[in-house]
Amino acid sequence: MAGKKQFDMDTALDAAMIQFWRAGYADTSLDDLSRATGLNRSSIYSSLGDKDTLFLRCLDRYAARYGEKYDAALSCAASEPLTAVRAFFDVTLGRIADPELPDGCLVAQSAMAIPVLSPSVAAHVEKALGFQRLRLRAALKAGRLTDQDAEVFAEHVAAVNQSLAVMSRAGASPAQLQAVVGVTVNALSQALRTRD
Amino acid sequence: MAGKKQFDMDTALDAAMIQFWRAGYADTSLDDLSRATGLNRSSIYSSLGDKDTLFLRCLDRYAARYGEKYDAALSCAASEPLTAVRAFFDVTLGRIADPELPDGCLVAQSAMAIPVLSPSVAAHVEKALGFQRLRLRAALKAGRLTDQDAEVFAEHVAAVNQSLAVMSRAGASPAQLQAVVGVTVNALSQALRTRD
DNA sequence: CACATCTTGAACTGATTAGTTCAAGATGGG
DNA sequence: CCCATCTTGAACTAATCAGTTCAAGATGTG
Numbered sequence: 001m002a003g004k005k006q007f008d009m010d011t012a013l014d015a016a017m018i019q020f021w022r023a024g025y026a027d028t029s030l031d032d033l034s035r036a037t038g039l040n041r042s043s044i045y046s047s048l049g050d051k052d053t054l055f056l057r058c059l060d061r062y063a064a065r066y067g068e069k070y071d072a073a074l075s076c077a078a079s080e081p082l083t084a085v086r087a088f089f090d091v092t093l094g095r096i097a098d099p100e101l102p103d104g105c106l107v108a109q110s111a112m113a114i115p116v117l118s119p120s121v122a123a124h125v126e127k128a129l130g131f132q133r134l135r136l137r138a139a140l141k142a143g144r145l146t147d148q149d150a151e152v153f154a155e156h157v158a159a160v161n162q163s164l165a166v167m168s169r170a171g172a173s174p175a176q177l178q179a180v181v182g183v184t185v186n187a188l189s190q191a192l193r194t195r196d
Numbered sequence: 197m198a199g200k201k202q203f204d205m206d207t208a209l210d211a212a213m214i215q216f217w218r219a220g221y222a223d224t225s226l227d228d229l230s231r232a233t234g235l236n237r238s239s240i241y242s243s244l245g246d247k248d249t250l251f252l253r254c255l256d257r258y259a260a261r262y263g264e265k266y267d268a269a270l271s272c273a274a275s276e277p278l279t280a281v282r283a284f285f286d287v288t289l290g291r292i293a294d295p296e297l298p299d300g301c302l303v304a305q306s307a308m309a310i311p312v313l314s315p316s317v318a319a320h321v322e323k324a325l326g327f328q329r330l331r332l333r334a335a336l337k338a339g340r341l342t343d344q345d346a347e348v349f350a351e352h353v354a355a356v357n358q359s360l361a362v363m364s365r366a367g368a369s370p371a372q373l374q375a376v377v378g379v380t381v382n383a384l385s386q387a388l389r390t391r392d
Numbered sequence: 393c394a395c396a397t398c399t400t401g402a403a404c405t406g407a408t409t410a411g412t413t414c415a416a417g418a419t420g421g422g
Numbered sequence: 423c424c425c426a427t428c429t430t431g432a433a434c435t436a437a438t439c440a441g442t443t444c445a446a447g448a449t450g451t452g
Contacts, residue, residue, distance in 0.1 A: 026222035027312040030410060040430055042412080047429095051410070102311070109308050111366040112300060116223040129366050155372050156379035163359035170307040170325050176351050183352040187383035226440060236400055238442080243399095247440070 009047070012037040016048065017058040022102035024109055025055055025117065056124055062106045063128045066091065070132070074139035081143025082189055085157060088136070089181045092161055096168045096177065105165035107132075133158050149191055160184050205243070208233040212244065213254040218298040220305055221251055221313065252320055258302045259324045262287065266328070270335035277339025278385055281353060284332070285377045288357055292364045292373065301361035303328075329354050345387055356380050 019036040020028050030051060034041050039048075048054045073087035096103055110117065110125045117125070136157050140150035164177050215232040216224050226247060230237050235244075244250045269283035292299055306313065306321045313321070332353050336346035360373050 023312050024222065024309060026220065027309070029408080031408085041410095042414095042431080043429065045411070104308060108362050111362050112305050112308050113220060113223070114365050114367075115298070116219050126366050152375040152378060155375040159359035159363055159376040160356060162362045163355035166304050166307050166358045166362065167355055169310050170322050171310075179348040179351040180355040183348060183380065183383050187379050187386070190383070190386055225438075227438085236402095237440095238401080238444095239399065241441070 012039055012048070013057065013061055016054055017061055017106070018102060020055055020058050021062070021104070021106040021109070025113060025121070052118055052121065055121060059106065059110065059121070059124050059128065063131070066095070067131065067135070070135055074135060077139035078142040081140060081145065082185065082192060084139055084143070085188055086185055088139075088157065089161065089164075089185070092164050093174070093177060093181070096164065097174060103165075103168040105162065108162040108165040111162075129158070132161075144192055153188060153191070157184060157188075208235055208244065209253065209257055212250055213257055213302070214298060216251055216254050217258070217300070217302040217305070221309060221317070248314055248317065251317060255302065255306065255317070255320050255324065259327070262291070263327065263331070266331060270331060273335035274338040277336060277341065278381065278388060280335055280339070281384055282381055284335075284353065285357065285360075285381070288360050289370070289373060289377070292360065293370060299361075299364040301358065304358040304361035307358075325354070328357075340388055349384060349387070353380060353384075 015037045016033055019032055023032065028051075030041055030044065033039075033044055033051075033054070037044065044054070048057070069091045070088055073091050074084045076087070077084035092105070095101055095105075107125060107128045110121070111129060114122045114125060133154055136154035137150055140153050140157075141147060143150070145153065160180060163180060167177060167180065211233045212229055215228055219228065224247075226237055226240065229235075229240055229247075229250070233240065240250070244253070265287045266284055269287050270280045272283070273280035288301070291297055291301075303321060303324045306317070307325060310318045310321060329350055332350035333346055336349050336353075337343060339346070341349065356376060359376060363373060363376065
């Protein structure tokens with residue numbers, strides 16, 4: 001079996017991403033990646049690069065895929081900021097509820113490992129987190145919040161979103177996660193009401 | 197140098213705990229532990245047990261030490277629930293601000309790694325998280341919150357507390373962490389006000 | 393002083409790690 | 423039909439991993 005391509009790059013990258021997502025960088029060996037993708041060690045090396053390079057590609061893939069969804073969720077923020085934030089959390093809650101996908105969040109998990117990651121990977125992770133904050137800040141500013149409230153809530157919502165990753169890894173139920181989110185949504189609702 | 201004890205067990209356990217805390221279970225080798233504690237490989241093995249056993253001891257040590265502080269912070273919850281929760285968060289924020297200690301939280305970090313931890317360690321981590329929830333629930337119920345509100349806020353506060361661990365690992369500033377906590381404290385304040 | 397006790401450093405085992413190389417084979421294009 | 427292209431499996435290197443063993447040395451006790 002050779003001549004041309006043979007394997008689907010997107011499928012292979014998805015499999016690698018999910019492996020890193022489930023087990024983390026440190027607990028993923030090249031053998032694990034080989035098993036997950038169905039690709040030979042040498043195929044991974046020649047087609048996807050070494051472990052560090054592949055991890056960066058998976059991180060970018062993850063950030064792009066869910067970044068789009070987060071953006072779409074927040075798109076109605078100018079007219080309906082509360083609905084937008086609810087939709088934002090629903091992206092995460094839906095992902096956690098999907099039995100095909102690991103619990104947690106690849107970015108949050110990588111953030112926890114920053115002290116032991118290579119500088120280039122660590123920088124990528126921090127950039128992804130910064131982008132998430134930026135996304136939220138812009139959406140909330142477009143809503144009816146003051147600039148200061150928008151910044152504070154952007155930090156808070158981003159943090160609570162990451163807390164869902166931790167909780168879900170420890171086996172929290174959908175109801176528990178909903179309780180966590182509910183307080184934040186109510187607080188935002190309150191902040192919006194006092195502005196009227 | 198022999199005959200009797202030679203090294204201080206508490207100092208050694210603290211050093212091991214901090215090593216696990218900083219680098220995580222997977223990224224901590226016995227050599228790392230040997231370097232951190234100043235103890236020989238064989239001394240670690242004979243005095244502190246194997247890697248799994250030692251990690252469990254460090255986890256318990258961590259849970260006991262900060263569990264006490266969280267309890268003390270929440271002790272005034274019956275009369276001053278808002279002050280209690282503020283003090284609760286201050287335990288975490290103070291720990292993060294301490295330059296002698298790693299960022300993050302050993303429990304939160306271990307929770308993220310649950311899928312790749314041994315069952316006994318994973319059970320320990322989940323027990324620690326459950327205990328934290330229980331602590332908060334009891335404190336808030338003793339305060340002026342309804343049972344339902346107490347449970348919802350207990351979940352939320354526990355989650356936000358863990359989000360501080362993630363954020364601090366990614367280099368969040370004290371001001372950013374304060375913003376995250378502020379929204380939660382305000383929400384609690386609001387819930388208490390509507391009860392009056 | 394002498395003996396029992398404990399620590400220590402070093403070495404070793406067997407497994408696993410990431411990374412790399414290469415000959416053999418399968419395939420498609422010309 | 424044949425050759426260039428690509429994949430594949432296997433093997434190899436050098437490093438690291440956890441775990442274990444043990445002789446040598448230092449110490450406190452009797």
